[in-house]
Amino acid sequence: MAHGNVRPFSTVSLPAPPPCGRTALRRLRFVLHAAARRSPEEAAPIEWPPAAPPLVSDRLAVLPQYLLPKQALTALAGWAARARGGALTTAAIRSFIDRYGVDMSEAADPEPGSYPTFNDFFTRALKPGARPIAQADLVCPVDGAISQFGAIEGDRIFQAKGHDYSTLALVGGDADLARGFENGHYATLYLSPKDYHRIHMPCDARLARMTHVPGALFSVNPVTARGVPGLFARNERVVCVFDSACGRFVLALVGATIVGSMATVWHGVVNPPRPGHLRDWRYDDRTIALRQGEEMGRFLLGSTVVLLFPPQGLRFDPAWSAGRTIRLGEPMATR
Numbered sequence: 001m002a003h004g005n006v007r008p009f010s011t012v013s014l015p016a017p018p019p020c021g022r023t024a025l026r027r028l029r030f031v032l033h034a035a036a037r038r039s040p041e042e043a044a045p046i047e048w049p050p051a052a053p054p055l056v057s058d059r060l061a062v063l064p065q066y067l068l069p070k071q072a073l074t075a076l077a078g079w080a081a082r083a084r085g086g087a088l089t090t091a092a093i094r095s096f097i098d099r100y101g102v103d104m105s106e107a108a109d110p111e112p113g114s115y116p117t118f119n120d121f122f123t124r125a126l127k128p129g130a131r132p133i134a135q136a137d138l139v140c141p142v143d144g145a146i147s148q149f150g151a152i153e154g155d156r157i158f159q160a161k162g163h164d165y166s167t168l169a170l171v172g173g174d175a176d177l178a179r180g181f182e183n184g185h186y187a188t189l190y191l192s193p194k195d196y197h198r199i200h201m202p203c204d205a206r207l208a209r210m211t212h213v214p215g216a217l218f219s220v221n222p223v224t225a226r227g228v229p230g231l232f233a234r235n236e237r238v239v240c241v242f243d244s245a246c247g248r249f250v251l252a253l254v255g256a257t258i259v260g261s262m263a264t265v266w267h268g269v270v271n272p273p274r275p276g277h278l279r280d281w282r283y284d285d286r287t288i289a290l291r292q293g294e295e296m297g298r299f300l301l302g303s304t305v306v307l308l309f310p311p312q313g314l315r316f317d318p319a320w321s322a323g324r325t326i327r328l329g330e331p332m333a334t335r
Contacts, residue, residue, distance in 0.1 A: 089118060
């Protein structure tokens with residue numbers, strides 16, 4: 001059970017969309033499909049190693065992303081996802097379910113018409129017991145697919161063939177924090193449009209700090225991972241630092257094109273606002289403790305989780321492999 005001024009999401013105020021007419025709301029379905037889709041690859045399971053075209057082709061494929069007004073598109077998608085469009089919102093939700101094969105039988109409320117906004121649908125709760133928590137030191141914190149995982153080489157995290165990035169860049173430039181993960185372990189987990197989009201705790205832990213790192217909003221699909229250097233350390237992210245019996249670890253929520261916002265259970269919505277500079281919160285004077293399997297945050301249209309662990313003796317589950325589908329609560333690693 002969480003304690004220390006942790007607020008349930010039902011009491012967290014989310015930004016309200018501006019007033020709009022029916023003409024604007026009719027665009028809701030189009031915007032929300034674009035928000036979730038981001039690229040044709042993201043509607044399908046990841047294959048890894050991918051049947052990749054040459055690296056030059058990957059770079060050409062992502063070139064339009066450098067030119068798109070990603071911030072404006074993200075703001076528009078955030079507005080659309082918060083809009084209360086009545087029958088139009090319900091129609092958009094039903095269309096999304098059909099297009100991406102969302103399994104509503106797992107939802108606590110399986111009726112599409114009961115969600116007043118697309119965000120309410122996208123961050124829907126699961127039925128009690130839908131994701132049993134395994135007996136393991138560390139469990140998988142999300143539904144999704146394994147992008148990459150393994151050992152951190154010095155301070156370098158593997159992203160895709162030909163690309164890596166530093167722990168220092170990921171955590172927002174804090175050298176002392178990054179040093180604790182040199183030669184440690186990492187896991188990069190991708191959430192597709194059809195997945196459950198709440199993030200849960202891999203183990204019992206106490207929150208030490210949270211940092212909102214401003215950045216770009218590139219897509220996070222496999223082609224972009226192969227084509228954009230340092231992708232996960234370039235995109236906007238919320239870096240959460242926890243202390244646990246397994247040592248200090250980082251759980252970073254990485255934003256992407258059309259990701260309207262990210263939220264945590266202790267803070268509520270972190271972004272927006274997007275002031276353009278690093279924001280840091282320390283929790284030395286508060287006890288915010290979360291149990292293994294307990295919700296810690298969510299994506300409101302979103303993205304990727306990167307975990308960093310210290311070097312002491314972590315062993316990932318033998319069933320894990322890059323590209324494998326994963327579910328919340330499954331064994332992830334032991335110490």
